[in-house]
Every structure is written in C-alpha cells, then in structure tokens.
C-alpha cells in the first residue's frame with residue numbers, strides 16, 4: 175500500500191482534526207468509512223462542517239453551478255416545465271446537499287412554488303430572502319408535488335474502501351503508528367460481501383473498490399419524500415457493471431481534492447481535503463423502481479443540459495450576436511462563454527457527470543430533457 179501519512183498530531187494546531195482523530199485512534203482503529211465520516215463531517219472541523227465553502231474557482235474543486243449560470247438556467251427551464259405539468263398545485267423545489275445555497279438561490283422565483291435547500295451542515299449558507307433551509311428532508315413540508323435536485327450529493331457520502339485478497343474481501347482501516355496515520359486491513363464485514371453477491375459482481379484478486387451503503391438508503395429517503403414529482407441526480411458514477419469492472423478500474427475510484435489538484439493520498443490532511451468516490455447509479459435506479467418511480471433519463475450531463483434547453487442561454491448564442499463594450503468586458507464574456515461550453519462539450523464535466531431522472535405520478539414522456547438531439 176503506497177497511500178499513507180502526511181499527518182502528525184504533535185505538529186497540529188488546536189483547530190484541526192488531528193487531536194480528535196488521535197484520541198479516537200487511541201481507543202481503536204477506524205474503518206476507513208468512519209474515517210471519511212470524521213474527515214468530512216466532524217462538527218465544526220470536518221471538511222463540509224466548516225464555515226468557508228470549499229467549492230468554487232478559489233476553493234478546492236468546482237461543481238457545475240459554480241462553473242456557469244447555464245447550469246441553473248437549464249434547471250430553471252425544467253422547473254417551469256414541471257410547474258406546467260403539475261398545474262395549479264403547490265410544488266416544492268428542494269436542492270439536497272445544497273452546500274452554500276447558490277444553486278437553489280439562483281433557481282428561486284417569487285411564485286407559488288416553495289424553494290428549500292437541505293444540507294447536513296448549513297454553516298456555509300449566506301441567507302437571503304425567498305429560500306428556506308433545513309438540515310434534514312424530514313423538516314421540509316412536501317406540498318402537492320416535489321422536484322428534488324441532488325448535485326454531487328451522493329459522491330460526498332462516506333464510503334468504505336475494500337480489496338479482494340484471494341477468495342476474501344478485505345476492508346481498509348486506519349491506524350496510527352508513531353503519530354502517523356497508516357492503513358491496515360481486516361476481513362470485510364458480511365454486509366459488504368452481501369453487497370457484491372446480491373449484485374452478481376465478481377471482483378478480481380487484488381482489485382480495490384469503493385462503496386457506500388448510504389447511496390441506496392439516502393435515495394430511498396428521497397423517494398419517500400416525493401409523492402408526485404421528479405428526482406434529478408447529477409453525479410460522478412456509472413452503472414455497477416462499469417463501476418466495479420476489474421479490467422477498467424482495478425484501483426477503485428477514491429480520490430482526494432485540494433486546491434484543484436487530485437491526489438490518491440486519502441489519509442493526508444484530514445478535514446482539509448475533499449474525499450470522494452464515484453457512485454453506483456444502479457443502486458439509485460433500483461431503489462427508485464422499488465418505490466414506484468420510473469426512469470425517465472439516464473445519460474451524460476452534456477446531453478441532459480443540451481436537451482433541457484441550455485443553448486437558449488445568451489452565453490451560448492452565436493458569437494455574432496454577442497455585444498461587449500470595452501476590451502475588458504469582451505475578455506470577461508469570452509471567459510464566461512468558455513465556462514458555459516465546458517458544461518455541454520462532450521468531454522470534461524459534461525462527459526463525466528451522469529444524470530438520472532426518475533419520476534412518479536408525472537408523465538413518462540414528453541419532457542424537454544428527453545428530446546433526441548442528433
């Protein structure tokens with residue numbers, strides 16, 4: 175195992191996770207899944223529990239709403255279409271894993287719909303009028319119809335890291351040796367063997383996989399919230415046959431992000447770098463179907479945004495139609511146009527992120543995002 179350390183509790187300041195982690199690891203080693211839970215969500219010190227938002231051009235990584243307003247523009251078109259389908263009923267629009275709230279604020283319009291942001295931590299939200307926030311979906315009034323958006327929610331859930339050793343599945347744990355974090359391996363809990371057996375997935379000797387049992391349970395919770403409406407999930411991930419293919423992904427998908435750099439050093443700087451793994455979209459799709467949802471769309475983000483009407487945005491208008499005054503303004507517009515194109519070009523984020531739309535009690539066909547473009 176090459177991934178290790180860059181952690182020394184003796185050198186750390188009081189405002190880091192080093193102290194709490196050292197204390198926990200004195201009592202016992204931690205399954206890597208629990209280490210991720212601490213690193214991302216430990217009160218006040220976890221990566222997503224701190225005040226400053228790590229998302230954005232000056233942060234550690236960017237998400238689609240922070241790349242270009244074209245993303246929320248396309249979603250606004252979908253919300254209008256949704257409003258027209260459900261008629262005069264009271265609709266609730268919820269962004270789960272809303273982070274600093276910028277996406278849900280950009281979708282808000284003063285109309286009969288109610289707009290909610292939900293996040294485990296609301297520390298980063300800058301409150302303005304119109305949108306309400308909660309730390310759990312259970313606190314959100316349903317209304318008559320619901321449109322739920324999850325943008326990079328599931329890839330932020332704590333995940334286990336597992337490796338096949340001969341016939342046996344092992345789980346990676348975190349231990350402390352001389353004040354330095356290191357890996358150890360234990361036979362995996364039965365629930366992980368069951369996970370792969372139930373899905374008919376056979377892992378190769380030496381293959382690593384990253385799995386969250388919370389993908390399915392959180393999606394089930396969302397399905398339980400929606401009585402009539404849509405769940406729109408944007409995330410990094412694949413159907414399970416691709417995700418767990420030993421030929422393509424022998425080392426799993428776990429990665430750490432900091433300052434727009436990706437690293438495989440998952441134990442470094444706990445609480446100061448993002449930890450993420452690609453998700454199993456088949457888990458979500460099946461959980462939805464069990465709850466009476468139909469899959470209306472599953473494909474790449476670029477395709478979804480184009481079909482949903484992204485090109486109607488002025489940033490994607492032909493260059494001849496764009497007017498910019500000064501040279502600085504022209505440069506700014508050029509940058510914004512490039513950012514907008516990043517979302518829809520068939521490479522980068524437009525290619526990597528997949529979109530799953532499931533619906534219940536709504537038309538199964540005729541939505542803009544289902545249009546065939548070519």
Ligand SMILES: C[S@@+](CC[C@H](N)C(=O)[O-])C[C@H]1O[C@@H](n2cnc3c(N)ncnc32)[C@H](O)[C@@H]1O
Nearest residue numbers: 222229237271272273292293294325326327330
């Ligand atoms: C990668 S960030 C994405 C933030 C935002 N959606 C965006 O696109 O910029 C993931 C967010 O999901 C939140 N989160 C994680 N688990 C959650 C849960 N069970 N319920 C609500 N929010 C959760 C995290 O706190 C974090 O703000």
